[in-house]
Amino acid sequence: xxxxxxxxxxxxxxxxxxxxxxxxxxxxxxxxxxxxxxxxxxxxxxxxxxxxxxxxxxxxxxxxxxxxxxxxxxxxxxxxxxxxxxxxxxxxxxxxxxxxxxxxxxxxxxxxxxxxxxxxxxxxxxxxxxxxxxxxxxxxxxxxxxxxxxxxxxxxxxxxxxxxxxxxxxxxxxxxxxxxxxxxxxxxxxxxxxxxxxxxxx
Amino acid sequence: xxxxxxxxxxxxxxxxxxxxxxxxxxxxxxxxxxxxxxxxxxxxxxxxxxxxxxxxxxxxxxxxxxxxxxxxxxxxxxxxxxxxxxxxxxxxxxxxxxxxxxxxxxxxxxxxxxxxxxxxxxxxxxxxxxxxxxxxxxxxxxxxxxxxxxxxxxxxxxxxxxxxxxxxxxxxxxxxxxxxxxxxxxxxxxxxxxxxxxxxxxxxxxxxxxxxxxxxxxxxxxxxxxxxxxxxxxxxxxxxxxxxxxxxxxxxxxxxxxxxxxxxxxxxxxxxxxxxxxxxxxxxxxxxxxxxxxxxxxxxxxxxxxxxxxxxxxxxxxxxxxxxxxxxxxxxxxxxxxxxxxxxxxxxxxxxxxxxxxxxxxxxxxxxxxxxxxxxxxxxxxxxxxxxxxxxxxxxxxxxxxxxxxxxxxxxxxxxxxxxxxxxxxxxxxxxxxxxxxxxxxxxxxxxxxxxxxxxxxxxxxxxxxxxxxxxxxxxxxxxxxxxxxxxxxxxxxxxxxxxxxxxxxxxxxxxxxxxxxxxxxxxxxxxxxxxxxxxxxxxxxxxxxxxxxxxxxxxxxxxxxxxxxxxxxxxxxxxxxxxxxxxxxxxxxxxxxxxxxxxxxxxxxxxxxxxxxxxxxxxxxxxxxxxxxxxxxxxxxxxxxxxxxxxxx
Numbered sequence: 001x002x003x004x005x006x007x008x009x010x011x012x013x014x015x016x017x018x019x020x021x022x023x024x025x026x027x028x029x030x031x032x033x034x035x036x037x038x039x040x041x042x043x044x045x046x047x048x049x050x051x052x053x054x055x056x057x058x059x060x061x062x063x064x065x066x067x068x069x070x071x072x073x074x075x076x077x078x079x080x081x082x083x084x085x086x087x088x089x090x091x092x093x094x095x096x097x098x099x100x101x102x103x104x105x106x107x108x109x110x111x112x113x114x115x116x117x118x119x120x121x122x123x124x125x126x127x128x129x130x131x132x133x134x135x136x137x138x139x140x141x142x143x144x145x146x147x148x149x150x151x152x153x154x155x156x157x158x159x160x161x162x163x164x165x166x167x168x169x170x171x172x173x174x175x176x177x178x179x180x181x182x183x184x185x186x187x188x189x190x191x192x193x194x195x196x197x198x199x200x201x202x
Numbered sequence: 203x204x205x206x207x208x209x210x211x212x213x214x215x216x217x218x219x220x221x222x223x224x225x226x227x228x229x230x231x232x233x234x235x236x237x238x239x240x241x242x243x244x245x246x247x248x249x250x251x252x253x254x255x256x257x258x259x260x261x262x263x264x265x266x267x268x269x270x271x272x273x274x275x276x277x278x279x280x281x282x283x284x285x286x287x288x289x290x291x292x293x294x295x296x297x298x299x300x301x302x303x304x305x306x307x308x309x310x311x312x313x314x315x316x317x318x319x320x321x322x323x324x325x326x327x328x329x330x331x332x333x334x335x336x337x338x339x340x341x342x343x344x345x346x347x348x349x350x351x352x353x354x355x356x357x358x359x360x361x362x363x364x365x366x367x368x369x370x371x372x373x374x375x376x377x378x379x380x381x382x383x384x385x386x387x388x389x390x391x392x393x394x395x396x397x398x399x400x401x402x403x404x405x406x407x408x409x410x411x412x413x414x415x416x417x418x419x420x421x422x423x424x425x426x427x428x429x430x431x432x433x434x435x436x437x438x439x440x441x442x443x444x445x446x447x448x449x450x451x452x453x454x455x456x457x458x459x460x461x462x463x464x465x466x467x468x469x470x471x472x473x474x475x476x477x478x479x480x481x482x483x484x485x486x487x488x489x490x491x492x493x494x495x496x497x498x499x500x501x502x503x504x505x506x507x508x509x510x511x512x513x514x515x516x517x518x519x520x521x522x523x524x525x526x527x528x529x530x531x532x533x534x535x536x537x538x539x540x541x542x543x544x545x546x547x548x549x550x551x552x553x554x555x556x557x558x559x560x561x562x563x564x565x566x567x568x569x570x571x572x573x574x575x576x577x578x579x580x581x582x583x584x585x586x587x588x589x590x591x592x593x594x595x596x597x598x599x600x601x602x603x604x605x606x607x608x609x610x611x612x613x614x615x616x617x618x619x620x621x622x623x624x625x626x627x628x629x630x631x632x633x634x635x636x637x638x639x640x641x642x643x644x645x646x647x648x649x650x651x652x653x654x655x656x657x658x659x660x661x662x663x664x665x666x667x668x669x670x671x672x673x674x675x676x677x678x679x680x681x682x683x684x685x686x687x688x689x690x691x692x693x694x695x696x697x698x699x700x701x702x703x704x705x706x707x708x709x710x711x712x713x714x715x716x717x718x719x720x721x722x723x724x725x726x727x728x729x730x731x732x733x734x735x736x737x738x739x740x741x742x743x744x745x746x747x748x749x750x751x752x753x754x755x756x757x758x759x760x761x762x763x764x765x766x767x768x769x770x771x772x773x774x775x776x777x778x779x780x781x782x783x784x785x786x787x788x789x790x791x792x793x794x795x796x797x798x799x800x801x802x803x804x805x806x807x808x809x810x811x812x813x814x815x816x817x818x819x820x821x822x823x824x825x826x827x828x829x830x831x832x833x834x835x836x837x838x839x840x841x842x843x844x845x846x847x848x849x850x851x852x
Binding site: 156165 | 207208209210211212214326327391394395396398399402403407408429431432433434437441444445449450451452454457458459460462463466467470742743744764768769776779785786787788789790791792830834837839843845846847
């Protein structure tokens, strides 16, 4: 048994798929980032529970936020399409998908900026406003980080760095982007949906 | 080479450390000499030693702060310090010891030892490892930069709001604390990621998860805990910074915020953190004690599981720091109960250690004495913790010296004593020389007596009502004598620590040379020369039991670990990655060369935090651009790391 363990046959070399350290490293980053958002949402819930009525100053408007959410989720699908392409060696499809994802993410960021612009209050209005801007602000920082990551991957993909056998950077970047999208759902549900579900809101 | 090699069948040879293969590996792995090599090294052993030295430096600073306080408190109505100076001192003492000494010292051990214990040539992310050290150093310097302003932090290490808000605590000391902790959090987080992934990926072939040493379980548990806990404190400090600088209202009751939000976030982090700074140290004991009891640890599986369980429950006890804040009874009952339940896994470990001593043949080395002393102190600290887990008792004892006694028994007892034992035990591996045992025994007894003299009377002081964090006290309260004894004890304790450092310095120069395995220990690190060469293992060992070096003696020889025959992997910096649970080889990892990126990244991040402190917006933008630039260069897909299949041109 030990004979076999210490004497394996031919092995892949380097960073490949889910055997790459970077893939696991990104999962660990996601655990810790997800915790960050959990603590942000805890702060929202805690301060809301401790407030004496009138926690939410005005019911959140969904005109921009809802379509924007759909857009962000759709961008994940596009990216996944690109990633599955490079697994079959389709470099053009990867470049196209990365470019489209970057555009969709940028539109999301722009619309979220517009959403901020439309608010009648700033981050120092009260504790609700502070939590809202802090949480969506942290999310925006993650979107911008993700866009930077995807743009870099786009350049690398265009330079021909990736093919069917070596493309782990793409998988890791995509994993991060999927996280940014998934965590937005939690932020969206907390700030935009929950006030409609809680009875007796201000 | 024009194309990148994507697969290879590893060559298996039999070789020792004096073979030509070893010389070739040394050429491949060694850090170049001189300043450039020092600044760019990603050798985990080098980084581990730096962690140890830096953490001990902070220990000395924090210790001197404590001694000044004990001079002030030795007698009643003294005015060596003003009340304000005393506030700064106890705050800096606490944050230095807890954040800049207690975890980093354990990171030092784990960094040095992880690959050696696991039979690997490096950590999973060598450059990230270097970065986590540099960022720790930068955060430590940053936190002490507050000395250059008019005010250091002064609201206690847990820094409760509203005391720490701007209107009650103006001046930049508090902003330094807030930002410094965020920077330190980055270092802790990347360090934790590295430990977890190293365990998942880098074990030697055959080293299934049930064969790793207990310190690995301790560090794994602490690291996973940190990944979930550190964001809470980073967020709390970031919110504090925005409350102080940009008028947000997280902790401001007048605008819908709540000061208790701080306490919740801080202790959601703080309590798991307590376990993060003791579980790896308990791992040191679980691995070290059997060496000097000449038998395997009693109840390996139970101890490993209780380690994990402690951290798991540790996430559900944070409110026991807040029993006196007026929370509803349901909350008090739940957290009181969970704080009592957590005694069970700790008890399991204690009984396992005692059973190991009882059924073994103890060799009374200095390290053994420190381990045994640790068990005693841990038990005492555990009992006082158990007492304060009971809500009514806690109400009496909150913010008294009883709590100070408890936390020092726990933190010094479970962290510092095992650390000193660990140094005595692994000093030969770190440096190639033995420490002086005679001086070591003096060292232990002076520290042990000094410690109990210095901290045990604090229990009594707390019970008769002396509050913590008072800079002086009137005479005639019955507090005079205990305080004098405590001060004498603390100086005696310090003398013991001084003797330890003297022993280290003398032994570094004159200690007798250690062979590979001076203690006749069972685990893999002792199969390498002392100190180990840059590449750790000439051939990748394959592991069949928990005690590869004791197999012939304890009847675990079926299958047999192979330490001198294994994969050579000598065409470039390479090591093997195995499956997470079973340790079956899955891929040959190509490891990065020494790099400037970790240091440059730290400099860019430090500049970013300095910019944030002073609101230099353009400077912040430039620092962010620099850190992004370094990140892209760092992560650039490289054929030599097997990250791209692109062909080399030219």
